Amino acid sequence: MRILVQKFGGTSVANLECMKKVREKVLAARAKGFKVVVVLSAMSGETNRLLGLAKEWSNSPDPAEIDVLVSTGEQVSVALFSMLMKDAGVNTRSLLGYQVPVSTDCAHGNARILGINQEKLQELLEKHDVLAVAGFQGCTDESRVTTLGRGGSDTSAVAFAAALGCQCEIYTDVDGVYTTDPNIVSNARKMDRVSYDEMLEMASMGAKVLQIRSVEFAKKYKVPVLVRSTFSDAPGTLVTQEDSRMEAVLVSGIAYDKDQARVTLRDVPDVPGIASSLFGPLAEGGVVVDMIVQNPSRDNKTDMTFTVPRGDLDKTLELMAKIQKETNAAEVLHDLHVCKVSAIGVGMRNHSGVAAQAFDALRRENINILMISTSEIKITCLIEEKYTELAVRTLHDAFGLGKE
Amino acid sequence: MRILVQKFGGTSVANLECMKKVREKVLAARAKGFKVVVVLSAMSGETNRLLGLAKEWSNSPDPAEIDVLVSTGEQVSVALFSMLMKDAGVNTRSLLGYQVPVSTDCAHGNARILGINQEKLQELLEKHDVLAVAGFQGCTDESRVTTLGRGGSDTSAVAFAAALGCQCEIYTDVDGVYTTDPNIVSNARKMDRVSYDEMLEMASMGAKVLQIRSVEFAKKYKVPVLVRSTFSDAPGTLVTQEDSRMEAVLVSGIAYDKDQARVTLRDVPDVPGIASSLFGPLAEGGVVVDMIVQNPSRDNKTDMTFTVPRGDLDKTLELMAKIQKETNAAEVLHDLHVCKVSAIGVGMRNHSGVAAQAFDALRRENINILMISTSEIKITCLIEEKYTELAVRTLHDAFGLGKE
Secondary structure, X not given: OOEEEEEEOHHHHOOHHHHHHHHHHHHHHHHOOOEEEEEEOOOOOHHHHHHHHHHHHOOOOOHHHHHHHHHHHHHHHHXXXXXXXXXXXXXXXXXXXXXXXXXXXXXXXXXXEEEEOHHHHHHHHHHOOEEEEEOOEEEOOOOOEEEOOOOHHHHHHHHHHHHHOOOEXXXXXXXXXXXXOOOOOOOOOEOOEEEHHHHHHHHHOOOOOOOHHHHHHHHHHOOOEEEEEOOOOOOOEEEEOOOHHHHOOOOOEEEEEXXXXXXXXXXXXXXXXXXXXXXXXXXXXXXXXXXXXXXXXXOOEEEEEEXXXXXXXXXXXXXXXXXHHHHOOOEEEEEOOEEEEEEEOHHHHHOOOXXXXXXXHHHHOOOOEEEEEEEOOEEEEEEXXXXXXXXXHHHHHHOOOOOO | OOEEEEEEOHHHXXXXXXXXXXXXXXXXXXXXXXEXXXXXXXXXXXXXXXXXXXXXXXXXXXXXXXXXXXXXXXXXXXXXXXXXXXXXXXXXXXXXXXXXXXXXXXXXXXXOEEEEOXXXXXXXXXXXXXXXXXXXXXXXXXXXXXXXXXXXXXXXXXXXXXXXXXXXXXXXXXXXXXXXXXXXXXXXXXXOEEEHHHHHHHHHOOOOOOOHHHHHHHHHOOOOEEEXXXXXXXXXXXXXXOOHHHHOOOOOEEEEEOOOEEEEEEEEEOOOOHHHHHHHHHHHOOOOOOOEEEOOOEOOEEEEEEEEOHHHHHHHXXXXXXXXXXHOOOEEEEEOOEEEEEEEOHHHHHOOOHHHHHHHHHHHOOOOEEEEEEEOOEEEEEEEHHHHHHHHHHHHHHOOOOOO
């Protein structure tokens, strides 16, 4: 039995017309002889509508009940899609999280998949040619409804592919993963292949093609993920294991993230434990700190600078006001007009000088670098927000990523 | 442990304001020391919205998938209501059909309850003070979603009360069962008690207070059902076993049903088997035939007259056209402007002359009776539709049912 997992997001199932396009994709896979597991999201807007109800009903809605509520979105999608497939004469049935089951832990709203009943799936695929699976949802040991967090349908799809040992196609409203944002760089190039690690770095930079956790899952279980467009027949981008072709390229893509704010605690006494007294409370407050720079000490005082998502700035400044008093720091500064720009590529592992090349390119355009952080396969610069587009184009050109 | 089942329909959970009224009712029961099983319908309009989607998606949507689709309505209600109860500090959780489970047969869209896991319910009631149960839904042996048909939430509520051996309160937008439609007869009286059989006859006449199947269920398991209003504190009507008080009254209520069409097959040869060759195809076609009259034979020919719901008239006439040819009958007549009026009362069992009294009352107002059918506790007359209100008032007066 040849099996294929195909996943379609909210915009792909937004209405009847869209769902008919989805059906074409599934019928095409059927024509190639595949049994198809179709993982669907809620119709676009539906999850937000339901969350809106929860907010209207309660200031602090029970997370377990939010899951009961929002999981209806995917349930509606799979029921409607199954009707549509049956109309085309295809033996189809819908499948909800608890019916597989997709076992998860009890972290309502952000549950992790513990296992998928593969035997049951195989059995159902003997009986049906297409299974329309509600993405995003699972259930606990006690058969309570859980959801996997925003974008969790990607994770569902990869988990099903892992359980079935097959390839996973993720359909979305773009036709693949690009070397950078085509809205900024007109000659951005669609990549044929990209490694799990590069995809993870891009996703962490806010590239919305795939949800981070789904890529982690794909990497862990070595599931090849093909990212394609619901609305075209373009071949898409294969997210897969690193290979020599990828390594031959220094930089694969340029990503950027404007959802950044920079915070500086000035003239804080440079004593042991200062970093933890600063970042401990932020972590407890649920603020994800990204780049961190500690200036060299002068007169036993130092400056600590870090970035947080803009939405967390108010909470961060509240916490920092307390910390400033406790640590006797001079002042707290912040800046909303910053942006992260990154060059990403597994090729960096084996080549030196990539960072220097990036800095040099930015310098030639007089773009001042405010902070730098590097990882094995990524170089990130924090710059003034107004230079974002220029910086992205500059780096994209510098590493020769555009179409010929 | 004292347990109470309370059921609230679609208009009672239509929005946040309504649901807060529902919460008051549940809190009042809690204050009396009850653990409460709250059975909820979908928010009013929601089931129709979902069925509208199904119709848009397919001309003949898969009944199994319709159940997956529409059962989300109740799921949304119980999730939102649980949030609201938790906000009031009450230990509440939602409960879906498959989580109990409410076991049903596989008749999607019109499933029958086979059993409710009482042990699991008791266990959950040890842990929680309120269970918010999704009405209308159950699941098959293979854990597929089923629904119990329109108004099935009433049946769910009675089934839960039967499983728990407790009383059942059905909250609706009227404050009880009336001797007749108060919109027609201004001095219609709310009954304190009504027997299961009387309630069944009234429900079959289209009185929308309780769904027929729920009353059958209540009768079978001797569950006392109290019909009350969500929006007032009036004491309501208790639907219960017959007692001497009920039997002392000749007629308990007057019901009417305008959703009727009369069909006549004229001059059909009066041979053995003619009735079955006529009503067999109608039954196969899913048409529920109600009153049937066969005229005395003349020249070996007879007229067959019967009533069907108006919505089934077109289908009926199609079938009758065929049957007319097959049986060589003279013609098929039909009339949409008819109405059934009934006098109902368990007291009839032990009293004669009730029918004569009804006919006489109608005659005095010059209302022509087109057809008559009687049962042990009901006398039904088919009349011209335009006399409906007059006939109802006349019978209501004739049997002294009004307020003093």
